Structures are given as C-alpha cells and as structure tokens.
Amino acid sequence: MDIREIAKRAKVSTATVSRxxxxxxxxxxxxxxxxxxxxxxxxxxxxxxxxxxVSGKSRIFGLVVSEITNPFFPEIVHxxxxxxxxxxYEILLVSTVHDSKRMRTSVRRMIEQRVDGVAVLTFGMxxxxxxxxxxxxxxxxxxxxxxxxxxxxxxxIDYQHGIRQAVQHVAALRHTRIAFVSGPLRLPSALARKRAxxxxxxxxxxxxxxxxxVEQDHTMEGGMRxxxxxxxxxxxxxxxxxxxxxxxxxxxxxxxxxxxxVPQELSVVGFDNIRLAEFMIPxxxxxxxxxxxxxxxxxxxxxxxxxxxxxxxxxxxxQLNTNLVLRRSTALAQSGPPRHKxxxx
Amino acid sequence: MDIREIAKRAKVSTATVSRxxxxxxxxxxxxxxxxxxxxxxxxxxxxxxxxxxVSGKSRIFGLVVSEITNPFFPEIVHxxxxxxxxxxYEILLVSTVHDSKRMRTSVRRMIEQRVDGVAVLTFGMxxxxxxxxxxxxxxxxxxxxxxxxxxxxxxxIDYQHGIRQAVQHVAALRHTRIAFVSGPLRLPSALARKRAxxxxxxxxxxxxxxxxxVEQDHTMEGGMRxxxxxxxxxxxxxxxxxxxxxxxxxxxxxxxxxxxxVPQELSVVGFDNIRLAEFMIPxxxxxxxxxxxxxxxxxxxxxxxxxxxxxxxxxxxxQLNTNLVLRRSTALAQSGPPRHKxxxx
DNA sequence: CTGTTAGCGCCTTCAC
DNA sequence: GTGAAGGCGCTAACAG
Numbered sequence: 170m171d172i173r174e175i176a177k178r179a180k181v182s183t184a185t186v187s188r189x190x191x192x193x194x195x196x197x198x199x200x201x202x203x204x205x206x207x208x209x210x211x212x213x214x215x216x217x218x219x220x221x222x223v224s225g226k227s228r229i230f231g232l233v234v235s236e237i238t239n240p241f242f243p244e245i246v247h248x249x250x251x252x253x254x255x256x257x258y259e260i261l262l263v264s265t266v267h268d269s270k271r272m273r274t275s276v277r278r279m280i281e282q283r284v285d286g287v288a289v290l291t292f293g294m295x296x297x298x299x300x301x302x303x304x305x306x307x308x309x310x311x312x313x314x315x316x317x318x319x320x321x322x323x324x325x326i327d328y329q330h331g332i333r334q335a336v337q338h339v340a341a342l343r344h345t346r347i348a349f350v351s352g353p354l355r356l357p358s359a360l361a362r363k364r365a366x367x368x369x370x371x372x373x374x375x376x377x378x379x380x381x382x383v384e385q386d387h388t389m390e391g392g393m394r395x396x397x398x399x400x401x402x403x404x405x406x407x408x409x410x411x412x413x414x415x416x417x418x419x420x421x422x423x424x425x426x427x428x429x430x431v432p433q434e435l436s437v438v439g440f441d442n443i444r445l446a447e448f449m450i451p452x453x454x455x456x457x458x459x460x461x462x463x464x465x466x467x468x469x470x471x472x473x474x475x476x477x478x479x480x481x482x483x484x485x486x487x488q489l490n491t492n493l494v495l496r497r498s499t500a501l502a503q504s505g506p507p508r509h510k511x512x513x514x
Numbered sequence: 515m516d517i518r519e520i521a522k523r524a525k526v527s528t529a530t531v532s533r534x535x536x537x538x539x540x541x542x543x544x545x546x547x548x549x550x551x552x553x554x555x556x557x558x559x560x561x562x563x564x565x566x567x568v569s570g571k572s573r574i575f576g577l578v579v580s581e582i583t584n585p586f587f588p589e590i591v592h593x594x595x596x597x598x599x600x601x602x603y604e605i606l607l608v609s610t611v612h613d614s615k616r617m618r619t620s621v622r623r624m625i626e627q628r629v630d631g632v633a634v635l636t637f638g639m640x641x642x643x644x645x646x647x648x649x650x651x652x653x654x655x656x657x658x659x660x661x662x663x664x665x666x667x668x669x670x671i672d673y674q675h676g677i678r679q680a681v682q683h684v685a686a687l688r689h690t691r692i693a694f695v696s697g698p699l700r701l702p703s704a705l706a707r708k709r710a711x712x713x714x715x716x717x718x719x720x721x722x723x724x725x726x727x728v729e730q731d732h733t734m735e736g737g738m739r740x741x742x743x744x745x746x747x748x749x750x751x752x753x754x755x756x757x758x759x760x761x762x763x764x765x766x767x768x769x770x771x772x773x774x775x776v777p778q779e780l781s782v783v784g785f786d787n788i789r790l791a792e793f794m795i796p797x798x799x800x801x802x803x804x805x806x807x808x809x810x811x812x813x814x815x816x817x818x819x820x821x822x823x824x825x826x827x828x829x830x831x832x833q834l835n836t837n838l839v840l841r842r843s844t845a846l847a848q849s850g851p852p853r854h855k856x857x858x859x
Numbered sequence: 860c861t862g863t864t865a866g867c868g869c870c871t872t873c874a875c
Numbered sequence: 876g877t878g879a880a881g882g883c884g885c886t887a888a889c890a891g
Contacts, residue, residue, distance in 0.1 A: 171884055172884065172886095173884085173885095181861080181862085182861065182862045182863075183884090183885080184861070184864095184886080184887085185860090185862075186885095187885065187886055187887090188860095188861090191886085195861095197860065197861085200860090200861085212646070212649070214622060214625045214626045215626060215884085215885075216567070216626070216628060216883090216884050216885070217563075217626045217627050217628070218562075218567045218572065218627075218628065218883090218885090219563075219867090219883075219884035219885040219886085220885060221563040221867090221885095222561070222563045222564050222567055222867045222868065222883090222884080222885075223867045223884080223885050223886045223887080224867085224885085224886065224887090227563065236592070237591050237592050237595075238588045238589055238592050240588075240790075242588075243582045243583045243585075243587075243588050244583055246607075247582050247583050250582075250607070250609065254619060254623070259606065259623065259627065260607065261604065262591075262607055264595065274599060277559060278599070278604065280559045281559045281560060281561070281562045282562050282604065301557070304557070389793050418793050419793065421795060422793050422795060422797075425795045425796070444583070445585075445763075445790065448734050448763050448764065448767050449795070450766060450767060450770045450794070450795045451770070516867090516869080517868065517869060517870095518869095526877080526878085527877065527878045527879075528868090528869080528870090528878085528879095529870080529871080529877070529878055529880095530876090530878075531869095532869065532870055532871085533870090533876095533877090540876060541876070541877085542876060542877085545876085545877085560868085560869075561867090561868050561869070563867090563868080563869095564867070564868035564869040564870085564883090565868080565869060565870075566869095566883090567867090567868080567869075567870095567882095567883045567884065568868080568869050568870045568871080568882075569869085569870065569871095569883085570883075861890100861891085862889100862890085862891080863888105863889085863890080863891095864887100864888090864889085864890100865886105865887090865889100866885100866886095866887095866888105867884105867885090867886090868883105869882100869883090870881105870882095870883090871880100871881090871882095872880095872881090872882105873878100873879090873880090873881100874877105874878090874879085874880105875876100875877080875878080
C-alpha cells in the first residue's frame with residue numbers, strides 16, 4: 170500500500186496526496202479531506218525511507234552516551250526522546266562503551282543512517298567522532314569540549330559553581346580532611362571537577378594532601394575501592410566528595426561494609442544528582458547537574474543548527490549550571506582527634 | 515557521494531560495486547578489492563534509506579519498554595543493542611509511558627520506519643500494539659502475554675520459582691506476618707507475581723491477611739507509601755516482599771525515615787535483581803529475573819521469526835526462570851510479641 | 860490549486 | 876562474472 174493506492178482511491182494525483190499528508194496549506198480542503206479519509210481507512214503510513222531518500226533528510230538524530238546502564242543517562246535519553254518525538258524526529262541511540270572499535274562502528278551507523286545531527290553527551294571527548302561527522306557537515310553538539318571546535322556547538326558546564334558550594338558546605342560542617350574521588354582524569358569533565366574541587370579548597374585556605382585525591386572510574390566499584398584506599402591512610406578523611414553519584418554510592422556501600430556510619434563518622438557528597446540519590450540510605454547530598462536540562466539544551470542546539478541554512482562557523486556555546494542539593498549524607502565533623510585506621514579487626 | 519561515484523572511480527558498474535559491498539561471493543576478488551579500495555579512500559558509506567527502500571527490509575527492530583528511566587530497562591536496552599549492532603540491526607527505542615495516546619504514536623513511528631520486528635518488553639500487555647502491527651505481518655515477541663496470540667512469540671516467566679524461594683526463605687527466618695507489595699494488578703506480570711506469592715504462602719500453610727496485601731505502582735514512591743500503610747496496621751508485618759526492586763528500595767527508604775532498621779526490625783525482599791540492588795544499604799535480597807537473558811531471548815526470537823520464511827502460525831514460546839539471590843536485607847524475625855504500631859511520636 | 864514527471868541511492872532481475 | 880536498466884515510495888519542480 171503506497172501513495173499511489175491512496176491517490177487512486179481518493180481520485181487525485183500522488184502529488185496531491187503527498188501535499189495533503191504533509192499539510193501543505195495550498196491544498197483544497199475538500200481534496201485534503203478526501204485524502205485523509207482514505208488514509209485513515211486504509212491505515213496508511215508514509216514510508217520514511219522513501220521520504221528520507223528523496224528529501225535528503227532522515228529526521229534522525231544520533232544520541233551518543235557512554236553507557237545506557239549508567240543511571241545518569243536514561244533520564245537524558247528520556248527527555249531527548251520526548252522532544253524528538255514531539256518534533257517528528259527519531260533517535261539513533263549509540264553507546265560508546267569507551268571502546269574505540271565500538272566507536273568507529275557507531276560513527277558508521279550514524280553516517281549510514283544519514284543522521285541529521287548528533288548530540289554527544291558522553292563526557293569522553295570522543296574526538297574521532299567529530300572529524301568524520303563534521304566532514305559531512307552534520308550538526309554536532311558536545312558537552313565540555315575543551316577548545317573551540319569550529320562548527321560544533323558546545324554545552325559548557327559550570328562545575329565550579331556547585332562544587333564550591335559542596336566544599337563550603339562540608340567545610341562549614343568543620344571538616345578539614347576532605348577527600349576527593351575523581352573520575353578518569355583523561356576525561357575533560359572529570360578533570361574539570363577535580364580542578365573545581367582543588368580551587369574551591371584553596372579558596373578557603375584548606376590544603377589538600379595528594380593522598381586524599383584518589384582517581385577512580387566513576388563506577389560504584391570504583392567508589393568502593395576508593396574508600397578502602399582512603400581508610401587505609403594514617404589519618405582518615407572525615408568527608409569525601411565524589412566526582413559522580415555512582416562513586417558516592419560505592420563509597421557509602423563500602424562504608425557500610427566497613428561498619429563506618431554515614432554521615433556520623435563520614436560525610437559523603439556526590440555529583441550529578443541522579444534520581445536514585447534521593448533514595449539512598451542516607452539520602453545523598455549531591456551537586457545537581459540537571460539531566461533533563463542537558464538533554465533539552467542539546468536537542469534545541471541541534472534543531473537550531475539545522476534550521477540555520479548557512480551553518481554558523483562558530484558553533485554556539487550553551488551553559489549549564491550546577492548546584493548543591495542538601496540531603497542527609499553529611500554531618501558535623503566529630504570533634505576530637507581524627508580516627509586512625511579502621512577499627513575493624 | 516554515491517555508488518555511482520565509486521563505480522566510476524573503480525571502473526566497474528554500479529552493480530558490481532553493490533555486489534562487492536554486499537560481499538556477494540561470485541564477484542571477482544580483483545574487482546572487489548578495487549572497489550573496497552575506493553570505498554575506503556572516499557569514506558563511502560551506503561545509504562540505508564535507499565537500501566531499505568529497494569530491499570523492503572529496514573533492518574530496524576522496534577524495542578518497546580515502559581520507561582527507560584526505570585532501572586530495569588537500561589540493562590535490557592544495552593544487551594539488545596549489543597546484539598542488534600552485532601547483527602547489523604538498528605533499534606527504534608520506544609517508551610510507552612503507560613499512556614495510550616503515546617502508544618498510538620509509538621505504533622505509528624514503528625510502522626513508518628517499517629521495522630522488521632518488534633520486541634515488547636513492557637509487562638503492560640499493550641494489546642493495541644499487537645493488532646496494527648500484526649496486521650502488517652511484523653514479527654512480534656511479547657513478555658507474559660496471557661493467552662496464545664497467534665503469530666506472536668511469547669516469553670513466559672516462571673515467577674513462581676523465585677517467589678516460592680523468597681517466601682520459604684523468609685518463612686525459614688521465622689517470619690509469619692509477611693506482607694506483599696504488588697504492582698498494578700491490571701498488569702498481568704504484576705498479578706502473576708502476587709498470585710505466586712499467595713500460592714507459595716498457602717503451600718506452607720501461612721495465611722495472608724488481606725491487609726498485608728497492598729497494591730502499588732512499582733515505583734520507589736509507591737514503596738514508601740506501602741510501608742507507611744503497613745506500619746499503621748494494628749499488627750505490623752515483620753517482613754515485606756515486593757513486586758519489584760524499585761518498590762523494595764522505596765520500602766527501605768521509608769523504613770529509614772521511620773527509624774525502622776532493616777533487616778533487624780524488618781526484612782525486605784525485592785524482585786528483578788536490578789544492578790543497583792547489590793549496592794543498596796543493606797544490599798537487597800531479591801529474586802533475580804535476568805534482564806540480559808530476557809533481552810537475549812527477545813532478540814533471538816525476532817531473528818528466528820524473520821529467518822523463517824513461512825511465518826509459523828503459533829508464535830514460539832520461550833521460558834525465563836527466576837531465582838532468589840540472598841543478600842543482607844533479611845534476618846531472623848525478632849522473638850517476642852510483634853511490634854505494635856510505629857514507636858515514633 | 861492540481862497533475863505530470865523526474866529522480867533520490869541502491870539492489871536485482873535479466874541479458875551478455 | 877559483469878553490466879544495463881527498471882523500480883522501491885516518495886517529493887519537488889514545473890506545467891497547466
């Protein structure tokens with residue numbers, strides 16, 4: 170069943186059917202109605218492939234995330250999808266899994282599908298991605314890309330704002346030995362968070378021993394490892410800030426295993442504010458970086474890039490702020506001398 | 515840049531290019547090599563739209579989930595995607611959001627994209643979906659569809675197996691007042707879980723007061739509400755089994771708020787075994803229903819449906835088992851009389 | 860305002 | 876084993 174079938178039954182030309190379906194205003198309402206009647210009766214749905222082929226527009230956006238199983242991303246996918254559907258777009262969801270072979274595959278997939286734009290919300294600076302896509306003039310929006318990549322829009326995140334709040338909050342609670350568990354420092358976003366932490370500490374005159382800076386991988390297991398490492402220190406930290414919520418969850422879990430109570434004996438702060446943070450025990454104090462807002466910005470960026478017929482040579486810059494959300498995983502530092510080593514057998 | 519361009523440069527016909535690219539074995543290796551050389555040099559990628567149009571195969575599978583933000587699903591999406599990419603398929607991810615308008619949109623999207631098959635892993639018995647799709651002879655695989663829908667494959671889940679284990683585990687811990695927080699009972703899967711609970715209780719001669727059966731919505735908030743309702747009872751349960759992990763997380767969170775300690779004062783068991791369950795505090799004892807396995811079965815079902823030229827008139831039946839995973843959210847029931855009401859002010 | 864027509868990029872008979 | 880040609884379903888000129 171195709172447009173010709175409809176045309177025949179509605180006794181009009183295929184061109185008219187096409188116009189009616191696409192709601193071209195110049196079509197006679199009478200005819201349009203006749204067309205729609207047949208369309209509805211037959212349950213006709215236009216073939217997007219044919220449409221895409223002739224129009225040169227696939228109406229598909231690539232959405233690149235690190236791993237859909239990381240709770241940070243589903244919210245983004247959800248919002249992005251919402252907007253896409255609303256705007257008549259489909260999404261080609263791609264996970265890079267931090268694997269370069271996989272990433273080449275992803276690029277291939279996106280090009281083969283002739284995506285109309287790509288949002289890379291992956292915090293991994295997947296540069297390889299850029300060139301190939303950019304070559305084909307596909308609108309791109311990134312997060313945290315360092316330098317000004319021409320023609321590529323960028324969502325810049327103000328890590329400093331939220332992280333400073335977190336540091337000051339913890340400091341106000343009289344913590345002085347404050348640890349920071351970072352993500353992989355080769356990721357610009359992870360590096361930026363760590364920098365923001367250091368700067369914020371320096372700002373209030375707290376020094377941060379290098380032993381209190383542990384690099385991990387943004388996973389829960391990483392968080393567990395980090396805490397194990399920290400409590401093995403001669404003088405343990407009384408508070409630990411984490412580069413993301415997953416890490417913080419891992420830290421809390423390890424604290425539980427070690428019999429260290431949060432927040433009484435150890436204050437924990439996360440970053441991202443994934444939905445689950447609120448349901449942790451205790452509910453996690455964390456820095457909010459709105460996933461829905463991020464998705465919204467990315468989507469809009471793409472749409473506006475597309476509607477701009479002459480591609481701006483400087484990709485647009487967008488901003489996303491971060492903010493501390495107080496919950497119950499932080500508390501006043503215990504007075505008295507810092508606890509030495511784990512008291513467990 | 516298209517197939518003609520390649521043909522010209524490789525000094526062969528477009529037919530040969532097409533054959534080379536599609537690895538038709540009868541093509542002269544010499545020519546094939548020449549073609550591939552040009553393809554690689556130019557970074558040519560075939561246009562899937564054109565391919566789909568002419569072949570009648572989109573190589574896209576629809577994957578319908580309830581909500582990607584429900585942690586149960588990302589794992590499924592991940593595995594399904596893995597297999598899809600491996601098999602040269604793309605995924606059209608669709609969330610139904612339990613909204614019928616939205617669901618019609620989803621059907622439209624899938625038909626417009628001419629998906630080659632649809633996996634409905636949504637536990638919602640979205641019947642509307644079936645007819646329209648089935649009419650177009652799109653292979654379908656469902657979870658827990660009640661009756662035998664012709665031509666539709668079905669993954670049947672053995673809830674009884676895991677839930678019986680859970681009940682017996684809790685009973686062995688000397689609990690007798692055992693509550694069950696179900697999902698929306700209009701969902702076949704939720705109903706089946708509740709039934710499995712009741713049957714398992716009956717089997718060991720434990721009776722279940724209707725006041726201990728609370729229906730909720732499979733969300734964390736629902737879990738919180740459920741526990742609030744349960745502790746308001748004249749005689750509180752000492753253990754609560756939940757229809758899914760999200761609910762269990764909500765229950766634990768509410769217990770925390772109420773100052774009830776898990777597992778000492780209240781044992782909690784979940785269902786699904788989402789990855790997070792292991793990282794809860796305390797780690798959640800739950801019934802495992804493998805998300806990866808589910809995705810794997812669904813994918814294979816679709817592929818095998820497609821490869822079967824003459825569609826079998828009875829959709830195939832698949833099986834997925836469930837199993838209790840012991841962690842630390844259950845403990846011996848406290849001896850002495852059951853606690854009356856909440857002891858909080 | 861409507862119809863006719865020429866492709867969009869590719870695959871696939873069919874001759875050779 | 877290779878090439879020429881037709882057509883997949885639709886849209887976008889261009890005539891009328």
